[in-house]
Amino acid sequence: MDRVVTLLAPGGIEQLQVSEQTPQDPGATEIRIRHDAVGMNFLDIYHRRGLYPLPAYPAVLGVEGSGVVEAVGREVTDLKAGDRVVYAGAPVGAYAATRLLPAARAIRLPDSVPSQVAAASMLKGLTAYMLLTKTYRIEPGTTVLVHAAAGGLGSILVPWAKHLGATVIGTVSSEEKAELAHAYGADHLIVGRDADVVGAVKTVTDNRGVDVAYDGIGGGMLAKSIRAVRPLGVVATIGQAGGPIPPVSVDELRPGKWLTHPSIMAYITDTASYLAAAEAVVAMLASGIAATIAREYALEEAALAQQFLEEGRAAGSLILVP
Template sequence: MDKIVTLLAPGGIDNLEVSGRVPQEPGASEIRIRHDAIGMNFLDIYHRRGLYALPAYPAVLGVEGAGIIEAIGSAVTDLKPGDRVVYAGAPVGAYAATRLLPAARAVRLPDGVSSKVAAASMLKGLTAYMLLTKTYCVEPGTTVLIHAAGGGLGSILVRWAKHLGATVIGTVSSEEKADLARRHGADHLIVGRNADVVAAVKARTGNSGVDVAYDGIGSGMLAKSIQSVRPFGVVATIGQAGGPIPPVSVDDLRPGKWLTHPSIMAYIADAPAYLTAAEAVVKMLACGITATIASEYPLEEAAEAQRYLEEGRAAGSLILVP
């Protein structure tokens, strides 16, 4: 019997139940993957709380993982048992030792990239690709503001933005996370939950503001992000880990600031877009631009891992290991 973690109903971590399941046989266009590692994301918290409802309950959380193919369906021709693969996106269901997956979601891993690194990095890498190339085309000379620069997504955003030649201003909640962001190449850091972000950004940009801000904190930080962006710059709101976002007035966007709310799950639901982005991410992983693994938890301790993630204490990414 393989372990599986099931969400019985939307709510707290006490709604997560560990049980056993016999490995399933893949359908014609599916594979069965045995996970070496399962990536954790704040999206898992949103799914657990019910902020983003799942189709039915009980449900299995998790949108990314990496491991070895154990079995393939009769219509699968480009993958075989024994292949090492990584995946991200729908359908959810990664919190399990084995799972069925549409073969089209699986991407082969090069030998130099470990399953743990891939599982920690794939969805965050896809998000970074979307934000840095689609939401705003970052290039040499671009100045970016990255909130939670020492977190799971923030760490890979910092490294990829620097790879593209950008100047990176990051916000972090602690000196520990500041050290991590510095090691990843952040040029300027604003430390502390109560820091005057707007004043600090203006001081570091000659009062002009950044070209683009990436805000996954939400709450009152979005208003500060808007104030930190130059005229005709872009603010991407990508989450609300710090709490719900108050209403934003269109007057707050003067003079000509752009506010966008991209969805990585919607973006990679398009198969060609997913494969193009996934190829770019795997190349970056092979070059060493990866998420940093802060902690590993056994799969059966998924509830405790979610508690730690939800509290915002992780300096990097968390993974589950079956």
């Protein structure tokens, strides 16, 4: 019997229940994967709270993982038992020792990429690819603002932006996290939850503002991000770890700033987009640009891990190990 973590209903971590399940036989176009590791994301928190409702309850959370193919459906020809794979995106259901997965979502892992690193990095890497190449194409000389630059996404977004030639301004909540963000390659850091983000950005950019800001904090930070962007620049709001976002007046976007709310889950629903992005991410992982794993938890400790993530204490990514 395998362990699985089930969300009984939207709510707090007390709604997460550990139970046993029998490994299932894959359908014609499915595989069964035995997880080496399961990646954790703030999206899991949104799903648990019901901010992004799931189709039905009880449900199994988790949108990324890595491991070994254990069984394949009769129509699956490009994968076999024993292959190492990673995946991200829908269908949700990674908080389990084994799971069924559409074979089209499975991406082969090169031997040089450890399973734990892949599980911690895949969705964040896909998000970074979307933000850096589709939301606003980063080129040499681009100046970017990355909030939570020492977080799970920041650990990939910052070095990948630097790889593309950008100047990176990062925000962090503490000196400890500033050291991490600096190690990731951030050129300038704004430290402290109450720091004058707009003033610091204006100083660094000679009052011009950044070309693009990536804001996963939400709350009152989005208004600051908008003010920190140059005219005709872009603000991408990608989460609200710091709380709900108050209404934004159209006047805040003067003179001609662009506000966008890209969704990585929507972007990678398209199979061609997913495969192209995944190929780029795996190449980045093989080159050494990957998420930093802050902590590992046993699968049975999923509730404890979610609490730690939700409190904003994680400097890096968290993974569950079945």
